[in-house]
Amino acid sequence: MPVGTVATVKGVPQDLLEELGVQILLGNTYHLYLRPGVETVRRMGGLHRFMSWERSILTDSGGFQVFSLNDLRKVSEEGVTFRSHLDGSSHFFSPESAMAAQIGLGADIIMAFDECTEFPADRERVRSSMELTLRWAARSKRYFEEHKSEVPWRTDANVGTAALGCPAERSSAVALSQDQTAATAELRSAGQPRAAVPTQALFGIVQGGMDRELRRESALRTVEIGFAGYAIGGLSVGEPREVTREIVASTLEHLPKDAPRYLMGVGTPEEIALYARMGVDMMDCVLPTRAARHGLLFTSEGKISIKQARFAEDDGSLDPACGCRVCRRYSRAYLRHLYASNELLAQVLNTIHNVSFYLDTMRAVRHSI
Amino acid sequence: MPVGTVATVKGVPQDLLEELGVQILLGNTYHLYLRPGVETVRRMGGLHRFMSWERSILTDSGGFQVFSLNDLRKVSEEGVTFRSHLDGSSHFFSPESAMAAQIGLGADIIMAFDECTEFPADRERVRSSMELTLRWAARSKRYFEEHKSEVPWRTDANVGTAALGCPAERSSAVALSQDQTAATAELRSAGQPRAAVPTQALFGIVQGGMDRELRRESALRTVEIGFAGYAIGGLSVGEPREVTREIVASTLEHLPKDAPRYLMGVGTPEEIALYARMGVDMMDCVLPTRAARHGLLFTSEGKISIKQARFAEDDGSLDPACGCRVCRRYSRAYLRHLYASNELLAQVLNTIHNVSFYLDTMRAVRHSI
Numbered sequence: 001m002p003v004g005t006v007a008t009v010k011g012v013p014q015d016l017l018e019e020l021g022v023q024i025l026l027g028n029t030y031h032l033y034l035r036p037g038v039e040t041v042r043r044m045g046g047l048h049r050f051m052s053w054e055r056s057i058l059t060d061s062g063g064f065q066v067f068s069l070n071d072l073r074k075v076s077e078e079g080v081t082f083r084s085h086l087d088g089s090s091h092f093f094s095p096e097s098a099m100a101a102q103i104g105l106g107a108d109i110i111m112a113f114d115e116c117t118e119f120p121a122d123r124e125r126v127r128s129s130m131e132l133t134l135r136w137a138a139r140s141k142r143y144f145e146e147h148k149s150e151v152p153w154r155t156d157a158n159v160g161t162a163a164l165g166c167p168a169e170r171s172s173a174v175a176l177s178q179d180q181t182a183a184t185a186e187l188r189s190a191g192q193p194r195a196a197v198p199t200q201a202l203f204g205i206v207q208g209g210m211d212r213e214l215r216r217e218s219a220l221r222t223v224e225i226g227f228a229g230y231a232i233g234g235l236s237v238g239e240p241r242e243v244t245r246e247i248v249a250s251t252l253e254h255l256p257k258d259a260p261r262y263l264m265g266v267g268t269p270e271e272i273a274l275y276a277r278m279g280v281d282m283m284d285c286v287l288p289t290r291a292a293r294h295g296l297l298f299t300s301e302g303k304i305s306i307k308q309a310r311f312a313e314d315d316g317s318l319d320p321a322c323g324c325r326v327c328r329r330y331s332r333a334y335l336r337h338l339y340a341s342n343e344l345l346a347q348v349l350n351t352i353h354n355v356s357f358y359l360d361t362m363r364a365v366r367h368s369i
Numbered sequence: 370m371p372v373g374t375v376a377t378v379k380g381v382p383q384d385l386l387e388e389l390g391v392q393i394l395l396g397n398t399y400h401l402y403l404r405p406g407v408e409t410v411r412r413m414g415g416l417h418r419f420m421s422w423e424r425s426i427l428t429d430s431g432g433f434q435v436f437s438l439n440d441l442r443k444v445s446e447e448g449v450t451f452r453s454h455l456d457g458s459s460h461f462f463s464p465e466s467a468m469a470a471q472i473g474l475g476a477d478i479i480m481a482f483d484e485c486t487e488f489p490a491d492r493e494r495v496r497s498s499m500e501l502t503l504r505w506a507a508r509s510k511r512y513f514e515e516h517k518s519e520v521p522w523r524t525d526a527n528v529g530t531a532a533l534g535c536p537a538e539r540s541s542a543v544a545l546s547q548d549q550t551a552a553t554a555e556l557r558s559a560g561q562p563r564a565a566v567p568t569q570a571l572f573g574i575v576q577g578g579m580d581r582e583l584r585r586e587s588a589l590r591t592v593e594i595g596f597a598g599y600a601i602g603g604l605s606v607g608e609p610r611e612v613t614r615e616i617v618a619s620t621l622e623h624l625p626k627d628a629p630r631y632l633m634g635v636g637t638p639e640e641i642a643l644y645a646r647m648g649v650d651m652m653d654c655v656l657p658t659r660a661a662r663h664g665l666l667f668t669s670e671g672k673i674s675i676k677q678a679r680f681a682e683d684d685g686s687l688d689p690a691c692g693c694r695v696c697r698r699y700s701r702a703y704l705r706h707l708y709a710s711n712e713l714l715a716q717v718l719n720t721i722h723n724v725s726f727y728l729d730t731m732r733a734v735r736h737s738i
Binding site for chain 1: 375382384409421699707
């Protein structure tokens with residue numbers, strides 16, 4: 001899932017994302033809650049209609065940003081008090097308010113509110129954090145069950161499809177109808193036939209630090225609460241890669257194979273292929289888009305830094321093995337010039353290529369499955 | 370002509386410019402000379418191939434930027450010494466070196482090196498500046514006639530077409546072949562059948578400040594030197610709009626109707642329609658692209674500032690009368706959110722719309738002709 005933090009994959013128009021074959025985007029609840037605000041998005045008909053994106057969207061719970069962007073946060077049983085990174089204003093997220101926000105945004109898949117345990121942490125800290133996440137998971141589910149009918153597109157005239165009749169459909173009906181199948185299939189695998197049951201799919205999040213025993217307990221007790229899908233959180237927080245791999249493997253054993261299994265915040269092209277082989281169904285990462293904006297491009301010949309002088313007069317395409325509109329049309333020399341000149345188009349083209357490269361990687365993974 | 374200062378219309382991929390119907394772009398010799406450098410562009414086959422733009426390109430002489438971006442410039446009979454706005458390094462442009470740079474860049478239309486007379490200026494200053502521009506015009510033409518065969522695409526395998534076989538053609542052959550006609554026609558009107566005579570078209574520039582008599586003399590003596598087209602320079606430099614209009618009208622009288630007449634650096638949609646009615650064939654302006662990046666959007670209902678809070682929940686399209694991909698797909702509320710959140714996509718979408726609006730204006734003008 002490419003990351004579209006505030007209802008946009010930075011620099012790339014939605015129709016180009018459709019052309020690239022993006023089936024689902026991730027939106028960040030924390031950022032959308034601050035700007036433009038949940039009520040605005042709700043009144044505009046929900047995220048799909050607001051950003052004119054007819055395909056699937058997943059929103060995170062806001063928990064990770066609260067923990068990663070806030071040094072001054074105060075965690076209590078009730079929830080988390082934090083300060084906006086934009087203006088320093090004080091805000092409060094609880095499992096209930098995080099659910100209310102995600103229901104108001106109206107993504108197809110939403111996440112239970114969790115505490116992302118820091119690394120390193122001693123066993124007692126990891127256990128108490130895991131227990132808090134489990135209590136918050138139960139509260140998240142309870143609130144969701146009581147309020148799931150409040151999604152903006154449910155009360156909308158077009159019951160059943162988030163963005164039916166939104167401009168997107170008019171502007172590229174063919175591309176969308178082709179994709180409907182894929183998107184619907186993806187959601188059905190999450191137990192939510194889109195057309196039939198117009199509610200969101202709530203996923204639970206497994207914590208437990210780097211402790212296989214606690215991960216096992218967290219997985220079993222999260223499954224016991226019962227969710228449409230299960231995420232593995234609290235990884236890629238600074239631990240060695242082999243530890244990540246070991247924890248992912250041992251956690252997957254305890255998650256049902258007939259529900260989507262989502263590894264949060266991962267990773268490089270090699271890693272997503274590896275984790276998919278291990279049984280992970282979904283992943284998200286800012287790497288392809290953020291790296292692109294810093295001139296780091298993924299190619300079939302490895303990662304390259306386009307700012308390097310050696311590309312100044314290289315008239316070859318960025319990645320001869322890539323068929324994206326950037327590699328088909330522009331030379332490395334031109335991309336290097338755009339980046340060296342700090343031109344907007346550098347970030348646009350670099351992002352299109354990196355997202356294309358990631359989606360090609362996932363297509364290859366699906367094909368091999 | 371949309372402005373593509375350093376070989377890019379800021380934020381807009383070339384294939385979208387083609388889709389919008391852009392037939393010719395303006396590149397700034399001063400900026401391209403500093404970055405990526407003329408020799409790099411020449412070795413890459415010229416501007417068309419370097420930026421993968423198969424349609425027409427015009428480069429200015431660098432004169433205007435030297436005068437507008439350099440307070441420390443030193444003007445002599447020989448030329449102008451100036452400092453780079455990037456690193457303060459010292460450089461020198463003469464009519465000969467400005468021609469050499471433009472021949473190396475290889476645009477379809479290039480401009481004689483002129484002195485843009487400041488405003489206000491007394492009659493003696495305006496006359497001496499005009500005389501200098503006339504001497505530089507003769508030197509520009511002489512150098513061009515002796516070196517015009519040195520264009521990068523002339524010595525290229527694909528004689529006759531600047532970017533034949535460049536990736537652009539492969540990636541969107543249909544759109545391009547449709548446009549060939551228009552582009553070729555435009556060049557033929559400049560006396561340069563593209564396929565038959567693969568050299569550039571050199572335009573002269575009329576100066577003379579706000580003095581009708583000096584403008585008349587400058588026009589007649591520039592025509593006497595003889596160019597493929599004629600530009601009116603030194604306007605939109607702070608004078609009242611009615612003065613601009615009066616000087617344009619009186620200067621046009623003395624320029625041949627069978628050669629392209631190019632008014633440099635204007636203007637608003639109303640102005641370009643007005644000047645076209647007066648007989649101007651070509652115009653360029655940074656207004657549509659620069660304004661877009663500042664959230665100022667041109668619509669059939671007038672100019673709007675998309676940052677305004679009143680658009681925060683406006684789900685109408687930006688301009689109901691506009692058929693561009695932005696107006697077809699996105700709401701004012703979404704565009705306002707992107708701008709308020711300082712998102713890259715705001716600049717991309719705003720620019721696409723403004724360029725589309727300007728091209729629609731020119732299409733209406735052509736239709737009325």
